[in-house]
Structures are given as C-alpha cells and as structure tokens.
Amino acid sequence: MTSLTVAKFGGTSVADYAAMLRCAQIIKNNPDNKLVVVSASAGVTNYLVRLSQANVPESEQREIIESIANIQFNITQYLTEQTIIDREISVLLDELAAYASANALNHSARISDAILSFGEQMSSRIFAMVLRSIGVPGQYFDVRQVMKTNDLYGQAVVNIEKLQQNATTILAPQLSTNVLVTQGFIGQNDAEYTTTLGRGGSDYSAALLAEALNADNLAIWTDVVGIFTTDPRITDQARSIKEISFGEAAEMATFGAKILHPATLIPAMRKNIPVFVGSSKEPEKGGTRIQQSVASKPTYRSIALRREQTLVTVKSPAMLHASGFLAKVFTVLAKHELSVDLITTSEISVAMTFDNPTGSTQALLNSTVVEELEQLCEVTVEHGLSLVAVVGNNIHKTNGVGTDIFDALSGVNVRMICQGASEHNLCFLVDEQQANLAVEQLHTSLFNVA
CATH class of the missing domain: 3.40.1160.10 (Acetylglutamate kinase-like)
Structure with missing residues (x-):
C-alpha cells in the first residue's frame, strides 16, 4: 500500500x-x-x-x-x-x-x-x-x-x-x-x-x-458538508470552512461544535494525520480539511455554542491574601470527579462553569458537592446559561478583539468572560434565551455578513 x-x-x-x-x-x-x-x-x-x-x-x-x-x-x-x-x-x-x-x-x-x-x-x-x-x-x-x-x-x-x-x-x-x-x-x-x-x-x-x-x-x-463558521441551524449565513488547524478544530469541538467529538482529534494530532470531514450525501461538494499547518490563520474562524451550562461561584473573605483556598475547592471537585470548563477569579471569589447540568453533574452540584463547598465558603449556583466561544488565531494578542466582539453584542447580557489561557478562543456566558441572538449578531459582525 x-x-x-x-x-x-x-x-x-x-x-x-x-x-x-x-x-x-x-x-x-x-x-x-x-x-x-x-x-x-x-x-x-x-x-x-x-x-x-x-x-x-x-x-x-x-x-x-x-x-x-x-x-x-x-x-x-x-x-x-x-x-x-x-x-x-x-x-x-x-x-x-x-x-x-x-x-x-x-x-x-x-x-x-x-x-x-x-x-x-x-x-x-x-x-x-x-x-x-x-x-x-x-x-x-x-x-x-x-x-x-x-x-x-x-x-x-x-x-x-x-x-x-x-x-x-x-x-x-x-x-x-x-x-x-x-x-x-x-x-x-x-x-x-x-x-x-x-x-x-x-x-x-x-x-x-x-x-x-x-x-x-x-x-x-x-x-453535513464539513465544518461551518457556526451552527447553520442558528443562522443561514453560516459558511463552510475549507481548512482549519488542529488547534482551532479542537477548540470548536470542546466548546460545542457537534460535528466532531474533542477526543477524535487527539490521536490524529499525535501522528499528524490530516482529518477530512465531509457529507456522504454530497461528497462532490468537498468538505473541511483539518491539519497541523494551514495556509490562512484568520483572527476569527468560527463561533461555537454550548448550551446547558451551570455557573458555580464560591466566595469567601478568607481568600484575601491567603494561599491554599483554591486547592481546597478543587479537592472537593476532584473527589466527586467533576471537571471545570472555565474559571475566573477575583480577590475573594471564584466562578466556574460545568457542562451538561441536566445530567448527573447537576444533581451532584445541588446536593453533596454544594454542601461540602459550603463548609469552605458561600456558594451560588446558576443554571440556564450558554457558553459562546469565538474561535480563531492569536486572539489573545490581536488589538481590537474585545471591541469587535462586545460591540456586536448589543442587547445581550454577558454573565462571565474567560480569555487569555488559549490563543485560539475568547469565551463568555450568556442567558440561554439570548444565546442564539448572541451568535447571530457575532456572526454578522465578525464575518461581515450583509
């Protein structure tokens, strides 16, 4: 062969x-x-x-x-x-x-x-x-x-x-x-x-x-004919992507793009095996090629949406100028095998997101986990949220990204922002009922859709 x-x-x-x-x-x-x-x-x-x-x-x-x-x-x-x-x-x-x-x-x-x-x-x-x-x-x-x-x-x-x-x-x-x-x-x-x-x-x-x-x-x-700039069910202005890097595709999959499961790319990345995604109904229309190196690296590649997010905020004055508090919080989460997606911190509080709250994770958060966390601090649990991820390249170093994104979100309340840990994404939480609106407005603005 x-x-x-x-x-x-x-x-x-x-x-x-x-x-x-x-x-x-x-x-x-x-x-x-x-x-x-x-x-x-x-x-x-x-x-x-x-x-x-x-x-x-x-x-x-x-x-x-x-x-x-x-x-x-x-x-x-x-x-x-x-x-x-x-x-x-x-x-x-x-x-x-x-x-x-x-x-x-x-x-x-x-x-x-x-x-x-x-x-x-x-x-x-x-x-x-x-x-x-x-x-x-x-x-x-x-x-x-x-x-x-x-x-x-x-x-x-x-x-x-x-x-x-x-x-x-x-x-x-x-x-x-x-x-x-x-x-x-x-x-x-x-x-x-x-x-x-x-x-x-x-x-x-x-x-x-x-x-x-x-x-x-x-x-x-x-x-479907490859990977799109966003979910075509949200906006008919979504367009197919011809090529995308492993890093970008991994971010998209992690943050809600249904076309690929995040784990799929890991073996391909280890051996640098290009991945093609296309439609078996319309193979003649081509698809998306995912590989290590791509010819173009736009600041904005796609917008991913992940629904049914839970936001947990833990707050304690004991955090102020103290060490070890986060370790105690994550010890509780690790004990119950809970994985945190996004996290932001201030002097006396930490906000964390969890995926799929309608399953077993929500039940654990509402009972055992919350009770154990409350022994350490004040705990607030919020449901009915969606995570929007703007995926692209060098987002953490590109001037004007914040202006581009948040100017496009008029009328949308942003509950939490997470940026800087990855060059490939900027994520934020919105109310579930405003999720589609946020994605539509962002897509129109960032991809210059008339």
Missing part, C-alpha cells in the same frame, strides 16, 4: 440501503480507502439504549428487537446475498434477545455494554456485503480483536500500546488485499467482555485505528 485512508461513516450515512450504497461508492472511488469504520444504522442505537436499561418488560423487549430487525432487513432486502446476510443478522438478533432478557433479570453495566454493541456489529456486516455487491472486496472485521480496553463499562479506556501491537500484527496484513469494515464505539477488556467507549466513541475509534496503522488520512463522513 502506498497510501492508507481510514474512512468513518456515521449513523445517518448507513441508515438505509440508498445511504449505504452512496458510502460504498465513496470507498470504491478512492483505492486508498482500506479500512472502514461504521456506526450503527440511524435509529438503532436509541433502541439499544432503551434495551440496555433496567427492568424493560418482555413485551417491550420484543417490540424493540422487531423494530431493529425492520431497520436492518429493509437494507438487506436489496442484496443478492440476502439469504446469507439475513442469517447472520438473525443470529445477532437472537443473541441480542438473550442479553436483553438477562439484563431485565439482572441489570449490569457489563450486559448493557454488550447490548449497545449490536448496532455496530450488524451495520458493519451489512456494509461489507454492500461493498461486495459493487465489486469492492469488502470483508467484516471484528474490532474487538485489536481494540483492547480497561473494565470501565460505558466509558472504557483503550490500551494504546496493545492497539498498536494488534493493529500491526492482526489488522495491517489484511489491508493489502481487502477493504476491511469494522465497528466504532466498541472494544473488549482482558476478560474478553465487550466494552463501549462512550460519547463520540465511533469517531474516536476511527482516529485510534488511523494512529495505530500510521494512516495517511482520516476521513469522517457525516450528513
């Missing part, structure tokens, strides 16, 4: 036969595409998430499995090898039913992960056969042979060293003669139980495999 591209297709890209056929043609059109990583077909994962929960009634289990079967068999009906693939999918559905029944009787994280893995197991088998139907030598490959993890079900951590060894000895030798189709999101621990990598796991899996194989490119195929 002179060049190797790892291609990853998301759930909407493998949602039905027509979608899979488009993706198969993308693979066929570029002989460098040798390893394909797929998500579960759109809709399947939601069913599996419900099935993985405790106490799902038997009647609902049957309904869910039937719904999953309909999604998959609606694809396989168009294949000449339908009998073969239907038999394989039926075996997997029987296994899934057995896991669902066991989970209802004795719910566990281990069984839940096993259940969640079936979407990718089915879609990868089907896509390999779709490839063969158009003359591409597609072969199913079980990623669990190489993707070894720890025992943290639901958020498993991959053993990078083992993956490298396994990819070299098991995976790489097969790529010279076949296009291998494998699964994102799943792995296997030392006890040979299936694990899942958590949110963003499919993109991350593809990036890890690209790193382990020293790939020349990683292509993420989704349902």
Whole structure:
C-alpha cells in the first residue's frame, strides 16, 4: 500500500440501503480507502439504549428487537446475498434477545455494554456485503480483536500500546488485499467482555485505528458538508470552512461544535494525520480539511455554542491574601470527579462553569458537592446559561478583539468572560434565551455578513 485512508461513516450515512450504497461508492472511488469504520444504522442505537436499561418488560423487549430487525432487513432486502446476510443478522438478533432478557433479570453495566454493541456489529456486516455487491472486496472485521480496553463499562479506556501491537500484527496484513469494515464505539477488556467507549466513541475509534496503522488520512463522513463558521441551524449565513488547524478544530469541538467529538482529534494530532470531514450525501461538494499547518490563520474562524451550562461561584473573605483556598475547592471537585470548563477569579471569589447540568453533574452540584463547598465558603449556583466561544488565531494578542466582539453584542447580557489561557478562543456566558441572538449578531459582525 502506498497510501492508507481510514474512512468513518456515521449513523445517518448507513441508515438505509440508498445511504449505504452512496458510502460504498465513496470507498470504491478512492483505492486508498482500506479500512472502514461504521456506526450503527440511524435509529438503532436509541433502541439499544432503551434495551440496555433496567427492568424493560418482555413485551417491550420484543417490540424493540422487531423494530431493529425492520431497520436492518429493509437494507438487506436489496442484496443478492440476502439469504446469507439475513442469517447472520438473525443470529445477532437472537443473541441480542438473550442479553436483553438477562439484563431485565439482572441489570449490569457489563450486559448493557454488550447490548449497545449490536448496532455496530450488524451495520458493519451489512456494509461489507454492500461493498461486495459493487465489486469492492469488502470483508467484516471484528474490532474487538485489536481494540483492547480497561473494565470501565460505558466509558472504557483503550490500551494504546496493545492497539498498536494488534493493529500491526492482526489488522495491517489484511489491508493489502481487502477493504476491511469494522465497528466504532466498541472494544473488549482482558476478560474478553465487550466494552463501549462512550460519547463520540465511533469517531474516536476511527482516529485510534488511523494512529495505530500510521494512516495517511482520516476521513469522517457525516450528513453535513464539513465544518461551518457556526451552527447553520442558528443562522443561514453560516459558511463552510475549507481548512482549519488542529488547534482551532479542537477548540470548536470542546466548546460545542457537534460535528466532531474533542477526543477524535487527539490521536490524529499525535501522528499528524490530516482529518477530512465531509457529507456522504454530497461528497462532490468537498468538505473541511483539518491539519497541523494551514495556509490562512484568520483572527476569527468560527463561533461555537454550548448550551446547558451551570455557573458555580464560591466566595469567601478568607481568600484575601491567603494561599491554599483554591486547592481546597478543587479537592472537593476532584473527589466527586467533576471537571471545570472555565474559571475566573477575583480577590475573594471564584466562578466556574460545568457542562451538561441536566445530567448527573447537576444533581451532584445541588446536593453533596454544594454542601461540602459550603463548609469552605458561600456558594451560588446558576443554571440556564450558554457558553459562546469565538474561535480563531492569536486572539489573545490581536488589538481590537474585545471591541469587535462586545460591540456586536448589543442587547445581550454577558454573565462571565474567560480569555487569555488559549490563543485560539475568547469565551463568555450568556442567558440561554439570548444565546442564539448572541451568535447571530457575532456572526454578522465578525464575518461581515450583509
């Protein structure tokens, strides 16, 4: 092989036969595409998430499995090898039913992960056969042979060293003669139980495999034409970005851009592997290339928005000219495994933001964490906020940035500002109900949209 591209297709890209056929043609059109990583077909994962929960009634289990079967068999009906693939999918559905029944009787994280893995197991088998139907030598490959993890079900951590060894000895030798189709999101621990990598796991899996194989490119195929200057659902003036640096893309992903999960870029950055993001529906329109060096480095590249933020302010006169107070605060947060996103300080107070307050983090902040912090200081918790991040280059050194940004925010109340820690962003908090307005006004001003 002179060049190797790892291609990853998301759930909407493998949602039905027509979608899979488009993706198969993308693979066929570029002989460098040798390893394909797929998500579960759109809709399947939601069913599996419900099935993985405790106490799902038997009647609902049957309904869910039937719904999953309909999604998959609606694809396989168009294949000449339908009998073969239907038999394989039926075996997997029987296994899934057995896991669902066991989970209802004795719910566990281990069984839940096993259940969640079936979407990718089915879609990868089907896509390999779709490839063969158009003359591409597609072969199913079980990623669990190489993707070894720890025992943290639901958020498993991959053993990078083992993956490298396994990819070299098991995976790489097969790529010279076949296009291998494998699964994102799943792995296997030392006890040979299936694990899942958590949110963003499919993109991350593809990036890890690209790193382990020293790939020349990683292509993420989704349902949008690359990365945009902001969310097109907020303003129709959003425009696609042709190229962007790793640093900028990482900031965008961290601060709310949904197109990539932040973890995806880490393996690519370690090996300096360019990442392409494009639409499997419209591959002819190109996309966004993410790489170490880019030709242009504008002050303003994009605007990211992350909703559902919680602001926690801790205040104590004991902070004044004293040392160790912040250490005590962060000891409490570390004890409860809470991660702070943004932080600003004054002489007697510290303000911190936390992501996703409607989940478990909010519950912890409202009870145990707040009570422990109140033993140290006065605590104020605010919900209903959104974080806006202006992403670009040398923002911390460019004259007039503050004027550009805050002059554009007329009528918007800014609750907190954080700038200086990164050359790539300036972040601030606004009320959730003003978030869209803030992004629209900023985009119009910074990108000179008439």
